[in-house]
């Protein structure tokens with residue numbers, strides 16, 4: 001059985017997470033607007049996404065290019081700002097460039113080259129985040145922290161990409177100390193590279209189960225799905 005949040009429930013859930021985000025930002029000595037909310041909309045039907053957009057959510061994230069294409073017509077009237085937050089295969093690059101404002105999951109020089117080439121072809125610069133696997137779990141996408149520097153140097157040579165931050169999927173664990181260590185590692189990576197990459201300030205980290213913790217570690221964007229829409233069936 002699927003547990004879905006009703007439409008009024010979506011608005012109420014959004015109000016609640018916004019209040020929690022604001023409180024967590026303030027506890028960290030930042031302003032509420034310094035932490036953006038991205039709605040993770042994988043498996044969520046367009047009608048329900050539109051409810052969330054009407055309730056003020058402006059930024060959505062999809063994991064699969066296929067799903068972005070499938071929902072494009074239904075969501076077009078609302079023109080949400082869309083980010084890709086899932087792994088990108090090279091054969092999907094041409095379909096996604098032009099449809100998203102940011103690819104948060106850049107994890108190789110090869111994929112960066114293809115994104116750069118396509119963004120140049122359509123004449124629209126593309127924002128990118130580098131995805132880092134801070135927990136070292138084999139199942140997770142993203143590059144190892146030790147590989148970040150080389151990828152950043154590569155990105156610096158590409159004309160059509162705007163490298164603006166870092167993304168990670170945190171450790172799924174009840175051990176708060178370990179989850180925190182991962183998020184702090186991403187923040188440290190950003191801070192270490194700020195002198196050479198001053199535009200790369202974003203830290204996209206934190207999901208429904210741990211976004212307040214991620215904000216306390218410096219998250220500038222949290223990606224929330226189930227706490228707004230209810231649990232997913234797949």
Ligand SMILES: *Cc1c(COP(=O)(O)O)cnc(C)c1O
Nearest residue numbers: 040085207208209223224225226
């Ligand atoms: C699904 C997903 C989220 C949101 O997860 P919830 O636990 O439902 O909030 C965030 N980021 C990525 C990359 C996801 O795939």
